[in-house]
Each structure stands twice: as structure tokens, then as C-alpha cells.
Amino acid sequence: MGVDLSPSDAAAVDVSIVVPVRNEAGNVAPLIAEISAALDGRWAYEIIYVDDGSTDATSGQLAAMMRTRGNLRQIRHATSFGQSAAVRTGVRAARGAMVATLDGDGQNDPAFLPDLIAAVENGGDRVGLAAGQRVGRKDTGFKKVQSRIANGVRNTILRDGTRDTGCGLKAFRRDVFLSMPYFDGLHRFLPALVRREGYDIAYVDVIDRPRRSGVSNYGFFDRLWIGIMDLAGVWWLIRRKKPTPVAIEVTSHE
Template identity: 80%
Template sequence: MPSSTPVPTVSIVVPVRNEADNVAPLVEEIAAALDGRWNYEIVYVNDGSTDATGERLAAIMAQRSNVRQIRHEKSSGQSAAVRTGVRAARGTIVATLDGDGQNNPAFLPDLITAIENGGTRVGLAAGQRVGRKDTGFKKFQSRIANGVRSRVLSDGTRDTGCGLKALRRDVFLSLPYFDGLHRFLPALVRREGYDIAYVDVTDRPRRSGMSNYGFFDRLWIGIMDLAGVWWLIRRKKSTPVATEIMRHD
């Protein structure tokens, strides 16, 4: 992006791995949702793709100055990709969505507006899916996972798996980082004393390709992550009230 280009107020972070056929349509949809409303950038984090994702993004970047690509040499997972994108973001508000086309960019304005209207009180605007288009098994596993998480963490959120989220960049960077962070953002943001805004979003079928994330390959890791987040919440201490004592001469 040339130095004369204004600094964006909103950054859209999209983690992708092997999503070559989904890149261009998603960029067009993001532009349709945001053009004329915010000065924004789109930060694609290419998480070690082995297909033509990188080449497709390079072609788009030649046409759109507000699209960036950051590449992981090898796949590091969704949480790492989101963190890379947020750290590289130039906007004070960061919105995320999955790169497979299931998250509809038309809901980005609602999420971004919820952060703007919330001021310093709202740290996260979270999409909650309705009318999910996943397989019956995937919806079942998600229902179980969300139920267990909600009962253990009492985070007041029915769906943390939705990739559509918006938050203040400084809030995200203040959170403790671990692999799997993206699935526990509501609980961790609440831990820091912020409120959560919720936006119902309509789910869509994946546009093309296959999911890069399975159930059994992350089941036990998810259980350990849940225990770790529960521990973090239990160990959180209130920030002490501090008053400077001035010297009187």
C-alpha cells in the first residue's frame, strides 16, 4: 500500500489455507459490504497453502491496493493466522471471517458498527450463526462443544465457532495467546472487563474445497484449552485502584 494511502480505520483479517477458488469471490463480497462506508484494508494470512492461493492473492493485490498477503511458511493453525493478521493490521478495529465463503461479509457492517457504538465498554462483537449449513454430525459436535464450554466458562455465548467477529485491535493484543485462542475470545474478553455485543448471522454452505479442520484431531486439545481458559479466569485479579500521593511543600 503506497505511503500516500490513508491509514485504514478497519482491518479485515482472513486466515486461509488452500482456498484458491474462494479468494476472489470473497474479496468482491467484502468490497461490496464496506466500500463507501469505511476506509479499510483486507489482510489475508496465507497459512502455508500448497495450492494456488498465494498466486490468486498476488493477482488481486495487483488490482486492489488495500489487499495484503502475509504468508506462513508452514501451516500454524487458525489462531496463529488470526494473531498474525491482527498484529499486522493497521486499523484500530479488526474484523475476522473465515476464508471458505461460509461467513457472509454482508454482516461485517453490523459487527463493526457494534464496536463503534460500544465505545470503550464493548471489546468484542461476535457473530452467532443461525440456519447453519454444516452436516448433521458437524452441527451435533458444535452443539456439544458449545454446551460444555458455556457451562464451564459461563461466557454467555451460544456459538464461539463463528468466524465473523469484530473487536478493537488493542483488546485482542492484550489477551493471553495460545493455540485455540480464537474459540475462546468471548470468555477472554470478558475476563479483561469488557462487554460483548452479539449479532445473529446467516450461515452459508462452503463455496468450494474441503474443510481444513476436523473434529477428532482437535478434540483432546480443545479439552485441554478449555481447562486452561477456566484456570485463567479463576486466577484473574481485579486491577487495584492506585492513587498517587502528591508532595506538599
């Protein structure tokens, strides 16, 4: 459920911030305040929260804040479809040509959003994605090891040159994201898929933070076998990619 903007307002949105959440009621208000502090006066922006089937007070918190924040929108999934689906829903609804994403648990610091957005803007047509790369990880030791192994295996097979695809802080052009094939787990493989489309990747080091409240709802490669199948599928997509043919229109001259 969201609030429509008029065409003139929609045209004024430069950047859409997409935040996928599930059961993050305690993190909504402080994160929105931080996003606003990072972006106010720099870009015309909107914040799109995609509530992925929350069963707590997340939706109510967002609805209350929407009464005083005209640039805040909420879209709800009736049941949980996962993080990739939530991100895609937000990107499809975005009114900005530029989209930035971050997780809704507070571990991603919105202070890095301007650096990510600027990295894509400064890259011109060459850069399709700016990817946050976490330093000072605040996860448990087990999750750090799990992530390190998953990133190592992924990079060995896909050669995407990215040490950390699990970071939710990213910025990209909306049209580039929507041009890519969609599948559950897409958000884990954005660098490889963006490179497949012929774009470069910009990398921005970001400082990781502890979760503010609640427990983790989205994991990195928590479903091992599905993760392996996703990896195999992306490898196949990259191998099957063919160069775009150079087409020249021939006209007759009398």
C-alpha cells in the same frame, strides 16, 4: 509477503479485515468482491489474507489480485500453524484500530461485517468484541452435533454467555485482542477471554451459507484432547484473574 503502506496511508485505515486461509484458491476472488461490496464507502479499510501454508494456488490468486487492489495484503506462513496463529498474525500486522475477521471458505457472509463493526463502535469503551452467532447452519449433521456439544460444555464451564464461539465473523479492538494471552486455540475462546479483561460482548445474528468450493481445512474441536486442554487452560486463566488495583498518585503540596 505483503505490501507496505506509507505512514499517511496507514493512518487512514480505520478497519482491518483479517481472513485466515489454507488451500482456498477457489474462494479468494468472490469473497474479496463481497467484502468490498459490504465496506466500500463506509470505512477506510484494508483486507489482510493470512495464507497458512497453502499448497494450492491460493497465494498466486492473492498475488494477482493485489496488482489491482491497493488495500489487499497477503502474509504467508511457510507451513501451517493453525487458525489461531493465522488470526494472530493478521491482527499483529493490522493497521486499523478495529479488526474484523471471517473465514475464507465463503460460509461467513461479509454483508454482516458492517453490523459487527458498528456494534463495537457504538459500544464505546464498554464493548470489546462483537461476535457473530450463526443461524441456519449449513454444516453436516455430525458437525452440527459436534459443535452443539462443544459449545454446551464450554458455556457450562466458562459461563461466557455465548451460544456459538465457532463463528469466524467477529469484530474487536486490536489493542484488546493483543492484550490477551496467546495460545493455540485462542479464537475459540474469545468471548470468555474478552470478558476476563473486563469488557462486554455484543452479539449479532448472522446467516450461515454453504461452502463455495473445496473442503474444510479448519475444524471446531476436531482435536478433542487438545480442545479439552485448552478449555482447562482458559478456566484456569479466568480463575487466576485479579482485579486491577486502583492506583492514586500522591503529591506533596508545600
